[in-house]
Amino acid sequence: MNYNWSFAPIFENWQVLAIGAVGTLRLFVICLVIGMGLGLVVALGRRAEARPLRWLSRAFVEVFRNTPVLVQILWFYYALPILAPVEIGPFTAAILGISLNSAAYSAEIFRGGIQSIEPGQWEAARAIAMTPAQVMRRVILPQAVRRIVPALTNRGVEIFKMSTLASVVAYVELLNQGKLIASIYFNPLEVYTIIAALFFLLLYPIVRLTYALERRLARSDA
Amino acid sequence: MSVLKLVGISKSFGGTRVFENVDLDVEKGDRIAILGASGSGKSTLLRCINLLETPDAGSIEIGGTKVGSAGRSGLRISERDLQALRLRAGMVFQQFNLFPHMTVAGNVAEGLSTVRRMSRPDARTRAIMELARVGLADKADAYPARLSGGQKQRVAIARALAMDPEILLFDEPTSALDPALVGEVLGVIEQLAEEGRTMLLVTHEIGFAYHVANRILFLAEGGIYESGTPDEVLKHPRRPLTQHFLKEHKRFQF
Amino acid sequence: MYEWDFGPVLAESGVLLAGFRNTLELTATALAGGLVVGLLLALARLSPRRRLRWPAGVVIEVFRTTPPLVQLFWFYFGLPIVVSVEMTPFLAAALTFTIQSGAFFAEILRAGIVSIERGQWEAASAIGMRPHQTMRRVILPQAVKRMFPSMMERSIELMKTTTLVATVSYADLLFQANELAQKTFRPLEVFTLVALVYFVAITCLSGLGSLLERRFARSGEFAA
Numbered sequence: 001m002n003y004n005w006s007f008a009p010i011f012e013n014w015q016v017l018a019i020g021a022v023g024t025l026r027l028f029v030i031c032l033v034i035g036m037g038l039g040l041v042v043a044l045g046r047r048a049e050a051r052p053l054r055w056l057s058r059a060f061v062e063v064f065r066n067t068p069v070l071v072q073i074l075w076f077y078y079a080l081p082i083l084a085p086v087e088i089g090p091f092t093a094a095i096l097g098i099s100l101n102s103a104a105y106s107a108e109i110f111r112g113g114i115q116s117i118e119p120g121q122w123e124a125a126r127a128i129a130m131t132p133a134q135v136m137r138r139v140i141l142p143q144a145v146r147r148i149v150p151a152l153t154n155r156g157v158e159i160f161k162m163s164t165l166a167s168v169v170a171y172v173e174l175l176n177q178g179k180l181i182a183s184i185y186f187n188p189l190e191v192y193t194i195i196a197a198l199f200f201l202l203l204y205p206i207v208r209l210t211y212a213l214e215r216r217l218a219r220s221d222a
Numbered sequence: 223m224s225v226l227k228l229v230g231i232s233k234s235f236g237g238t239r240v241f242e243n244v245d246l247d248v249e250k251g252d253r254i255a256i257l258g259a260s261g262s263g264k265s266t267l268l269r270c271i272n273l274l275e276t277p278d279a280g281s282i283e284i285g286g287t288k289v290g291s292a293g294r295s296g297l298r299i300s301e302r303d304l305q306a307l308r309l310r311a312g313m314v315f316q317q318f319n320l321f322p323h324m325t326v327a328g329n330v331a332e333g334l335s336t337v338r339r340m341s342r343p344d345a346r347t348r349a350i351m352e353l354a355r356v357g358l359a360d361k362a363d364a365y366p367a368r369l370s371g372g373q374k375q376r377v378a379i380a381r382a383l384a385m386d387p388e389i390l391l392f393d394e395p396t397s398a399l400d401p402a403l404v405g406e407v408l409g410v411i412e413q414l415a416e417e418g419r420t421m422l423l424v425t426h427e428i429g430f431a432y433h434v435a436n437r438i439l440f441l442a443e444g445g446i447y448e449s450g451t452p453d454e455v456l457k458h459p460r461r462p463l464t465q466h467f468l469k470e471h472k473r474f475q476f
Numbered sequence: 477m478y479e480w481d482f483g484p485v486l487a488e489s490g491v492l493l494a495g496f497r498n499t500l501e502l503t504a505t506a507l508a509g510g511l512v513v514g515l516l517l518a519l520a521r522l523s524p525r526r527r528l529r530w531p532a533g534v535v536i537e538v539f540r541t542t543p544p545l546v547q548l549f550w551f552y553f554g555l556p557i558v559v560s561v562e563m564t565p566f567l568a569a570a571l572t573f574t575i576q577s578g579a580f581f582a583e584i585l586r587a588g589i590v591s592i593e594r595g596q597w598e599a600a601s602a603i604g605m606r607p608h609q610t611m612r613r614v615i616l617p618q619a620v621k622r623m624f625p626s627m628m629e630r631s632i633e634l635m636k637t638t639t640l641v642a643t644v645s646y647a648d649l650l651f652q653a654n655e656l657a658q659k660t661f662r663p664l665e666v667f668t669l670v671a672l673v674y675f676v677a678i679t680c681l682s683g684l685g686s687l688l689e690r691r692f693a694r695s696g697e698f699a700a
């Protein structure tokens with residue numbers, strides 16, 4: 001195993017990776033916001049009075065959780081434009097696939113958090129004549145969100161990792177740019193090592209943070 | 223004949239001393255009840271005897287053989303010595319600690335097959351024998367979750383008995399039970415006492431201790447504060463903390 | 477309004493079926509491997525020996541924190557450069573997903589093991605069981621049962637993640653779908669059908685999971 005690693009071509013082309021990093025970040029931020037926001041809406045939809053609303057939310061969650069996100073992205077990329085008169089580029093397809101998928105997962109996290117609050121909290125709040133909406137906003141959600149911060153952070157990390165799938169439809173992000181460099185310099189080993197390292201260095205501190213949060217939460221609940 | 227001998231046992235947790243220099247000599251057939259306020263170190267003393275906790279200093283002799291050797295931080299014990307010791311001292315816990323994924327008979331047979339290397343059918347036969355002794359042979363194939371607290375504790379006793387220990391250690395065996403279920407467990411312990419078993423019993427059932435034990439130890443102030451026969455310690459305590467403890471315990475009795 | 481027509485796609489359903497078989501094969505391989513790797517990693521991580529604990533920690537954290545597609549590319553395009561192996565898409569995928577799911581399984585198992593009450597360890601050692609006997613006979617059976625839902629969920633994630641192998645031309649369901657879409661000029665029907673196949677397969681799997689879970693619960697040993 002005396003292979004001569006050569007990282008020079010990668011460092012010389014750092015701008016190529018930088019462009020990719022910007023693309024990754026842009027995709028990540030948009031998908032994070034839509035994914036979490038829509039996730040909360042869907043979670044509340046699952047507890048709605050109106051049956052169709054409950055049913056629709058449930059179907060949304062099941063469909064997007066029980067199919068692979070890559071199939072979703074490709075479906076939006078190749079299939080949706082045939083149905084709807086819209087131009088769908090790689091960026092839009094990736095946003096749709098990743099956000100909706102993440103919304104389904106976040107919805108389950110929110111739902112779990114809401115359900116984990118003891119019935120006594122509902123009863124106590126209702127007993128002082130708060131409306132259901134008030135109970136949710138003032139009593140349940142603040143407690144639930146605190147409990148699910150680690151799970152949501154974890155979801156954020158997953159969204160970041162998922163952004164690499166956009167390379168499959170040739171959206172310009174880190175992995176896609178890496179492929180480009182590797183195809184020019186024939187150095188896939190170095191390129192993919194660097195990319196893996198970049199992701200690790202960026203995400204690992206956040207992962208450690210979720211561990212710390214989980215520990216703190218476990219202690220305060222005990 | 224001495225079954226168990228503790229000499230100069232000390233234990234502290236991160237700077238807070240639980241007890242220091244405890245000596246204890248247990249003869250065959252002794253039934254020793256250990257009393258004391260909560261936090262006085264009763265559990266820790268029992269757990270030091272079968273080395274669930276390692277004493278910081280002192281020596282333990284069981285059945286005439288010394289356990290381990292003095293090391294830099296307390297006793298040094300090989301895995302083999304540890305196992306040998308634990309086979310000679312059976313332990314019954316306050317929270318039962320039954321194995322929830324095994325049936326009642328499975329719980330009792332487990333040590334026989336994995337430690338004593340008995341064949342599974344033999345282990346089961348023996349397990350059912352032990353269960354009959356505590357009146358639970360009919361529950362052999364139930365899972366622990368299906369039992370009442372009193373039944374669980376009787377299974378735990380059978381599990382300890384199956385290993386043929388020379389001495390039995392009970393750590394508040396009835397404290398986790400509904401008052402109505404205490405009697406059935408005490409009944410089993412009483413029966414073991416009548417058979418002449420050697421036992422150390424931590425309990426808050428003072429009446430039972432008086433009735434069953436031949437010696438009482440009262441723990442306080444980091445050691446054995448007062449000891450003697452049940453009449454001496456429970457009827458005519460000489461030292462103030464013992465007197466106070468017993469008075470508190472009798473407050474709501476009639 | 478678009479005229480749906482599944483005819484041309486269904487006429488070639490054999491292509492998709494072959495792909496589905498490959499997907500299942502890869503999933504099963506990585507699942508079996510992942511469980512073994514996961515158990516070993518979990519035990520190493522809980523070991524009192526630093527020399528075992530540390531490398532296990534690194535493998536677990538790296539494979540959980542980097543994107544699976546990057547891992548796959550690394551094994552497929554990168555690894556053959558330093559190790560002389562005939563790297564096939566299947567081998568690369570099996571390696572990647574075995575280690576990756578092993579890392580996730582390890583964390584699940586570890587959490588399960590440490591969640592077992594200390595009293596269980598104490599009761600086992602009080603009847604003279606050695607640590608490895610206690611682990612095998614008392615702790616692991618309870619940890620595995622307690623963690624079964626998480627393990628099931630992870631296995632389903634694994635099946636979904638195997639779609640990534642389409643990018644290195646392993647003929648899984650998604651890859652075959654792509655081929656078929658180009659051949660029939662019916663991407664809408666093909667991708668909808670494929671999504672449906674995954675949906676049904678995964679829903680069945682998770683249904684099976686809940687069924688098993690309930691059976692465990694009924695066997696009476698779960699309640700405290």
Ligand SMILES: Nc1ncnc2c1ncn2[C@@H]1O[C@H](COP(=O)(O)OP(=O)(O)O)[C@@H](O)[C@H]1O
Binds near residue numbers: 259
């Ligand atoms: N594992 C431990 N770590 C730290 N302190 C402990 C531990 N076990 C017991 N202690 C402390 O030792 C003292 C004696 O505890 P214990 O033996 O359980 O008392 P008892 O059984 O008489 O109620 C208590 O102050 C308790 O807080």
Ligand SMILES: [Mg+2]
Binds near residue numbers: 264265266394
């Ligand atoms: Mg105690």
